[in-house]
Amino acid sequence: MHRHWRRQGEWVEFTPGRSVIESEQAMSAWLTDTLRMPQKMLRLMLHREEIRAAGDRLRLKILTPDTDSLEAADAPADVLYEDDACLVAFKPAGMPVHATTPEQDRQKNSLAHAVACHYAWTGQEVRVRHIHRLDVDTSGPVLYAKQAFTHAVLDEAMRRKEIQRHYAAIVQGQPNPKRGVIDAPIGKDRHHPSRRRVSPSGDHAITHYEVVESGPQLSLVRLSLETGRTHQIRVHMSYKGHPLLGDTLYGGDDSGFPRQALHGESLRFLHPLSGEWVQVDAPWPEDMSRLRQKI
Structure with missing residues (x-):
């Protein structure tokens, strides 16, 4: 509306x-x-x-000035969309959404620091508030709210599964059938602190997938998430027997690609003030584009 x-x-x-x-x-x-x-x-x-x-x-x-103690990076984030209520920034592969250690905070190399730099350079007194995350080695768009009010609205939309996220992955082999739904709960791996696995006692997780291009060894798959579990696409595609190329944590081969071949292609959300749908597309990074040619 x-x-x-x-x-x-x-x-x-x-x-x-x-x-x-x-x-x-x-x-x-x-x-x-x-x-x-x-x-x-x-x-x-x-x-x-x-x-x-x-x-x-x-x-x-609701548009009162508000800043935090986060230091600005030396260069601003690549902004894909922005208005008075929210912002969508492009996260390159290898960059964390936010610092998780004091050392990362000192280095100011997270997307949050880059967004803080954008706000500083454009003269905006705005606190950095992310709505969702991407894995460090996944590229794509990340949504930020600019005020406490828009943050609350978008957070609730995230909980209601109203923020649509679409991904492209290059996986090993040829998934069969070429289109389907992976409905398999995901929990922590007791033997590996950073891994997740499909587990009957895990959290409800649903991934929709479609094979778009297919070759003898690699396939391009487009995916959308109904739930947002940690490493969900990586776990589900590995569970299906087709790990992402470069994803060594989940059985992928890294000889031809140094990271998991996963990119967030688009983000679609209801604007917190207008109530209209906003779709933001993120261009493919060069390494993924080159890899696609090998399919």
């Missing part, structure tokens, strides 16, 4: 209709049901007088 909105300084203005504005109960219902504002945030914003009605317009003070 399309919702018209516009920025007014630190405020966002909507026109939900007089019937919504004239009743406090109707206004609260519109904010929680249509805009998906969390109840706790609604109560806090009402208390702070950060929600105002004027005529047929409803204004929310």
Whole structure:
């Protein structure tokens, strides 16, 4: 459902209709049901007088400056999409989404540091808030929210499985059938702390796949996730007997490719303010494009 909105300084203005504005109960219902504002945030914003009605317009003070202690990298992230509410950045293979050790934080080599650099260079006082992650050696788009409100809305969309992520992988062999659904729970591997495996006691996990190109040794497969388990595509394709090329953790051969051959091709999500679908496509990295030619 399309919702018209516009920025007014630190405020966002909507026109939900007089019937919504004239009743406090109707206004609260519109904010929680249509805009998906969390109840706790609604109560806090009402208390702070950060929600105002004027005529047929409803204004929310959600664009207030907000920064964190994260240092900016020396170069900005490659931004694929941006507006006042959110941003999508391209993550190259080999770069973590965020630092997981003090050393990585000092080196400032994560995507979060690069996004912080983009905000700094463009004069935006915005906290870095990622909505989802990609494995270190997977390339593709990563979604960021710019405010506490849009973060809450997009987080909930992620929980509801409304953020659609589509991937391309180059796997070993020829998956059969050429299209299908892998429905197999994923849990931790007791013998290897960084590995996951298909396990009856694991978390529910569903992957949809389709073979797009096929050769004697390699196949290009497009995949979409219904759930977002750690290493889900890698575990499921290995479980099916067709590990990703380069994915040594899950049985892949790395003689022809130095990382798992996995790329996030696109991201589709409902915009947290307008309610419209936004699709962001991420170009293939050079190493994957060269590998594709070998199929």
